Amino acid sequence: MDRSIIHMDLDSFFVSVELLRRPELKGKPLIIGGSSERGVVASCSYEARKFGIHSAMSSQKAKKLCPEAIFVRGDMQEYSKYSKIVRQIIHDKAPVYEQASIDEFYLDITGMDRFFGILKWTTELRETIIKESGLPISCGLSVNKVVSKIATGLSKPNGLLYVPAGTEKAFLAPLPIEKIPMVGKKTTEILHQAGIFDIGTLSNTPAVQIEKLLGQHGQGLWKRANGIDLSPVEPYSERKSISTETTFGEDSTNVPMLHATLLQMVEELCFSLRKKNFLTGCLTVKIKYSNFEKETRQCSFSYTSSDDVLMQKITGLFDALYNKRKHVRLIGVKLSNLVHGNYQISLFEDSEKNQNLYAAMDAIRTKFGQDAVKRAIGKKTGQGK
Structure with a gap:
């Protein structure tokens, strides 16, 4: 039996959410992202795209292409809220679904054509999402994920394209x-x-x-x-947190070594986040002393999956928690308050250079293993006292 797979993609998601909040910006060249010298375009309206602007472009270049562009710094909490609204609608109606990113979903409705017309069902679901969320969404329907995703791209903006079984190649x-x-x-x-x-x-x-x-x-x-x-x-499952910890062979008071170990942990966790299309909004550090006493401390921040952002926070968090008179037996790091999203949209003020660096490092790790490339600061974690 041929499968029936739907791909759904919220059109210019961040822009669409901002227009719900600020309808006076409709029809204007709108850019979501940082406007500073280091800023990057996370998303842009169709009016801005006419000037050649696209996501991941530096904000400085975007300004040159369209001086009248309006910059809005992204609000991941707001975007996450609307993503959950759409996900709940899909959850209530689809037998099996996958959330591929904050604004992208796959649905498997195989076998439903025996009870409903799959095109009619898909059309009605799309209309429900638009009505209840206020957001435009494009859809592709075919026998598999790849063809459906391509169909979605061709249906944009705010359309639906059906590729019947047997017509994929044509x-x-x-x-x-x-x-x-x-x-x-x-x-x-x-x-x-x-x-x-x-x-x-x-x-x-x-x-x-x-x-x-x-x-x-x-x-x-x-x-x-x-x-x-x-x-x-x-099938979708909501992950709440991701964590790692290290128990030392010998209890230690070596702060530089403890810092280096924490930085390496953060680097590995951030790679895992980006690989699974997650962002985090909360960082926790855990210390267990030689007497087995345990302490934790956490901080919240704007959603991110950036090594740089979390590395800047982790050592300060540890130093505020650590009792220097005690020997450390174990340290751990936890990233929680997770939402779906990717690196390009997580850092509205990060640089294009940094984004390209992360992409290159992640590609090497994916191909050759997580230990294939590491930052110099996280490499040497000798466990001297």
Whole structure:
């Protein structure tokens, strides 16, 4: 039996939320993000996009392209609230759903066509979300996640596109290869150099040849180009926190070593957050002394998944808690108050350079393991007293 998979994406989500709060900004070039020299565009209105502005662009460049642009610093708590409103609507109606990010969902409604028309059901769900949340949302409906996501992109803004079972390859064929999810600039350049510009050409090229061009990822890309994607919709589960701790072989009062260990813990936890598309709003440090006495201290902040932001907080939090007369047996770090979101939207005042650095480091860790690259400050954690 063919699957029925819906992809739903809230259009210009942050902008749409801001327009609900400030309707007088409708129709104006609106940019969500920091306006400082280090600022980055997290999202922008369609009016701003006409000037060539896009997410992850530096705010300084955006200002040059559109001097009259209106900058609004993001409010992740507000965005999280609206994301939960949409998620609850989906939860109440869909048998299985996955929240891929703060503004993106997959639904598996396989088998429902025996009771409802799946296109009619999808249309009604979309209309319900728009009515109850006030937010525009685009949808794609097909037999798998990849084709549905591409269909959503083509249905924007605020539309719905249905790709019936058996028409996936014909639907994809005329589209440029960049429309395939996770096809970046480097892959695009390699394929263009090989004379492959559209998905149809890619799908008709022998898979072996694509593997020679792109290595181990070639097979997967060839399958996606042919409309083949067996990845399941992962049932949603709300994660509240993520944590790690270290028990030392020898109790210690070595503060520089304790600091370095904490920084390494934060680095590893932040990588895990970004990998799973989460942001955190609360940081907790735990200390257990040699007499097994335990103490904790926490602080709250704007949602983030940045090593830099949390590294600046963790040592101060530890120093305020630590009783220097006591030997430390164990230290731990917990990130809680988690919400769905990715790094590009978590730091409205971070720099484009930092964002590119995180992306590069995370790509290396994903490919070669979490210990493949670390900051120099977190490398040496000798456990001397």
